[in-house]
Amino acid sequence: xxxxxxxxxEKDIVKYILSKCNTITPDDTAITKIDDNSNLISTTDMxxxxxxxxxxxxxxxxxxxxxxxxxxxxAAMGAKPLGFLLSIAIPDSLNFSNFKEIIxxxxxxxxxxxxxxxxxxxxxxxxxxxxxxxxxxNEDSLMKNTYKNNDLIAITGNIGLAALGFYSNDLKxxxxxxxxxARIKEGMILKxxxxxxxxxxxxxxxxxxxxxxxxxGMLIYEDKLNISDEFKEIANNMGLNYLDLIFNFGEDFELIxxxxxxxxxxxxxxxxxIIIGEINDSSEINIKLANGKIKKIQKKGYNHFKKEI
Amino acid sequence: xxxxxxxxxEKDIVKYILSKCNTITPDDTAITKIDDNSNLISTTDMxxxxxxxxxxxxxxxxxxxxxxxxxxxxAAMGAKPLGFLLSIAIPDSLNFSNFKEIIxxxxxxxxxxxxxxxxxxxxxxxxxxxxxxxxxxNEDSLMKNTYKNNDLIAITGNIGLAALGFYSNDLKxxxxxxxxxARIKEGMILKxxxxxxxxxxxxxxxxxxxxxxxxxGMLIYEDKLNISDEFKEIANNMGLNYLDLIFNFGEDFELIxxxxxxxxxxxxxxxxxIIIGEINDSSEINIKLANGKIKKIQKKGYNHFKKEI
Numbered sequence: 001x002x003x004x005x006x007x008x009x010e011k012d013i014v015k016y017i018l019s020k021c022n023t024i025t026p027d028d029t030a031i032t033k034i035d036d037n038s039n040l041i042s043t044t045d046m047x048x049x050x051x052x053x054x055x056x057x058x059x060x061x062x063x064x065x066x067x068x069x070x071x072x073x074x075a076a077m078g079a080k081p082l083g084f085l086l087s088i089a090i091p092d093s094l095n096f097s098n099f100k101e102i103i104x105x106x107x108x109x110x111x112x113x114x115x116x117x118x119x120x121x122x123x124x125x126x127x128x129x130x131x132x133x134x135x136x137x138n139e140d141s142l143m144k145n146t147y148k149n150n151d152l153i154a155i156t157g158n159i160g161l162a163a164l165g166f167y168s169n170d171l172k173x174x175x176x177x178x179x180x181x182a183r184i185k186e187g188m189i190l191k192x193x194x195x196x197x198x199x200x201x202x203x204x205x206x207x208x209x210x211x212x213x214x215x216x217g218m219l220i221y222e223d224k225l226n227i228s229d230e231f232k233e234i235a236n237n238m239g240l241n242y243l244d245l246i247f248n249f250g251e252d253f254e255l256i257x258x259x260x261x262x263x264x265x266x267x268x269x270x271x272x273x274i275i276i277g278e279i280n281d282s283s284e285i286n287i288k289l290a291n292g293k294i295k296k297i298q299k300k301g302y303n304h305f306k307k308e309i
Numbered sequence: 310x311x312x313x314x315x316x317x318x319e320k321d322i323v324k325y326i327l328s329k330c331n332t333i334t335p336d337d338t339a340i341t342k343i344d345d346n347s348n349l350i351s352t353t354d355m356x357x358x359x360x361x362x363x364x365x366x367x368x369x370x371x372x373x374x375x376x377x378x379x380x381x382x383x384a385a386m387g388a389k390p391l392g393f394l395l396s397i398a399i400p401d402s403l404n405f406s407n408f409k410e411i412i413x414x415x416x417x418x419x420x421x422x423x424x425x426x427x428x429x430x431x432x433x434x435x436x437x438x439x440x441x442x443x444x445x446x447n448e449d450s451l452m453k454n455t456y457k458n459n460d461l462i463a464i465t466g467n468i469g470l471a472a473l474g475f476y477s478n479d480l481k482x483x484x485x486x487x488x489x490x491a492r493i494k495e496g497m498i499l500k501x502x503x504x505x506x507x508x509x510x511x512x513x514x515x516x517x518x519x520x521x522x523x524x525x526g527m528l529i530y531e532d533k534l535n536i537s538d539e540f541k542e543i544a545n546n547m548g549l550n551y552l553d554l555i556f557n558f559g560e561d562f563e564l565i566x567x568x569x570x571x572x573x574x575x576x577x578x579x580x581x582x583i584i585i586g587e588i589n590d591s592s593e594i595n596i597k598l599a600n601g602k603i604k605k606i607q608k609k610g611y612n613h614f615k616k617e618i
Binding site (some may be wrong): 095 | 318332343344347364401403426438
């Protein structure tokens with residue numbers, strides 16, 4: 001029987017590409033040495049209207065987000081922005097004023113992240129497709145899995161807010177899903193102040209912890225996740241498990257990073273962050289629940305193609 | 310009345326973006342200084358199955374072409390390849406074996422052009438969409454319009470062959486439309502051997518001559534265009550004007566370039582090329598027909614969105 005890509009799933013599709021190609025670094029971005037002291041950092045991400053843009057998202061927000069998703073990967077490497085390429089396809093029936101709103105969103109994001117729009121491509125398609133490419137530089141990169149035993153695990157802000165923006169009717173959470181902001185300055189500060197690894201958690205915290213796994217163990221404490229009663233109540237009202245939302249919804253553009261204990265004090269002077277756990281030698285990815293029990297954190301996260309069975 | 314993008318046309322859409330943004334160099338690629346001696350050259354191009362891939366194109370050829378269209382822009386700048394990013398969306402009903410053929414095409418092209426695949430993104434869409442980003446470096450760039458009076462105008466190979474591949478049933482021309490090859494080595498040789506400007510002619514020769522226009526004049530000689538009797542006959546059989554095919558069909562991945570007369574001899578030792586005309590001070594873009602008459606070359610070329618009236 002011929003297999004379709006839906007039988008294979010995105011992770012195995014990516015594995016196939018990696019198996020055929022030894023020139024890809026499997027991290028948040030590509031890393032290309034350009035001289036003795038610096039790397040070119042490059043990343044590309046495609047957003048498709050029917051898959052990635054909520055119905056209530058404005059055209060401006062679509063443009064802004066197309067920059068954010070790419071810049072977030074630069075941030076995860078501790079890179080300094082260099083330039084952004086915009087490849088955009090739109091239906092020929094789109095109002096020109098709406099197209100202008102998308103471009104305004106792209107340009108405002110480029111200004112916000114201090115990453116100049118340097119080129120691109122325009123095309124016609126049956127729906128809006130925006131493929132961004134973000135370019136940056138760094139001296140060396142914040143990889144995903146270069147932490148050491150006893151390093152602390154931390155995040156640059158609260159998680160679960162995008163899930164609230166998606167599930168609640170409260171307007172105050174809406175921007176978290178409609179106009180998220182990438183942590184580009186935070187990434188550079190982390191790199192300069194002793195962080196030992198980092199990645200963004202847009203695919204969900206559980207999925208990213210598994211991506212970071214290097215054979216050592218990780219322990220996350222529920223009590224340190226800053227989960228508000230309001231959050232639990234909203235999840236409950238929707239019939240959802242609040243920890244499932246925290247670990248598996250994703251779309252929060254925060255960075256998760258590791259840092260040696262003796263570097264925490266210095267970093268606290270430069271950055272707001274929340275310590276949520278630590279690296280240990282258990283070889284397992286666990287959570288210590290509020291009730292004291294320890295449970296494994298399963299890998300879920302978003303997977304294109306693969307259908308839930 | 311609200312205008313749609315189809316009322317505006319691609320060229321004016323691009324003009325709108327350029328009017329809002331002073332960080333784009335309007336040439337074949339973006340150019341970003343990375344140190345005293347080198348530029349990062351970057352370009353991005355999206356191919357959409359229903360718009361860009363002929364029905365008889367194989368999956369392998371789709372992958373190969375997605376690299377070619379991007380590398381061709383590096384070639385037009387005289388750049389050395391550095392890396393390729395692949396952003397691909399496919400329907401979940403696509404056979405996995407067909408997906409593997411696309412990837413094989415991408416990887417074979419990357420090997421052929423000596424441009425490593427360094428990263429990418431995978432997505433699900435209703436049809437195949439391949440967005441490539443090609444990165445390269447150079448010391449200085451072969452711009453489109455930096456030629457001088459009396460420079461000669463030349464191309465790196467015969468034009469019109471893609472049109473033959475499209476319109477004729479002769480299998481020997483099919484590769485010109487299904488598996489075109491970018492002139493990456495030729496671009497670097499041109500840059501190192503005195504060419505004063507260059508661009509690729511994938512949008513059609515007439516369109517590119519107008520893109521190159523800098524106020525000086527250009528004269529192209531029909532007699533120098535190497536148009537075979539077979540070409541004229543095929544055009545005639547299709548009820549098409551052969552000069553229209555030569556000037557406006559596009560899809561030939563040759564470079565058009567300018568070179569001072571005193572550099573021609575040296576270049577001839579390193580590269581095959583055809584001199585088709587010269588820069589003059591007429592301020593017009595003209596062709597001298599085989600019958601001796603001089604006519605203006607109109608700008609046509611492909612324009613997404615804009616409908617013919």
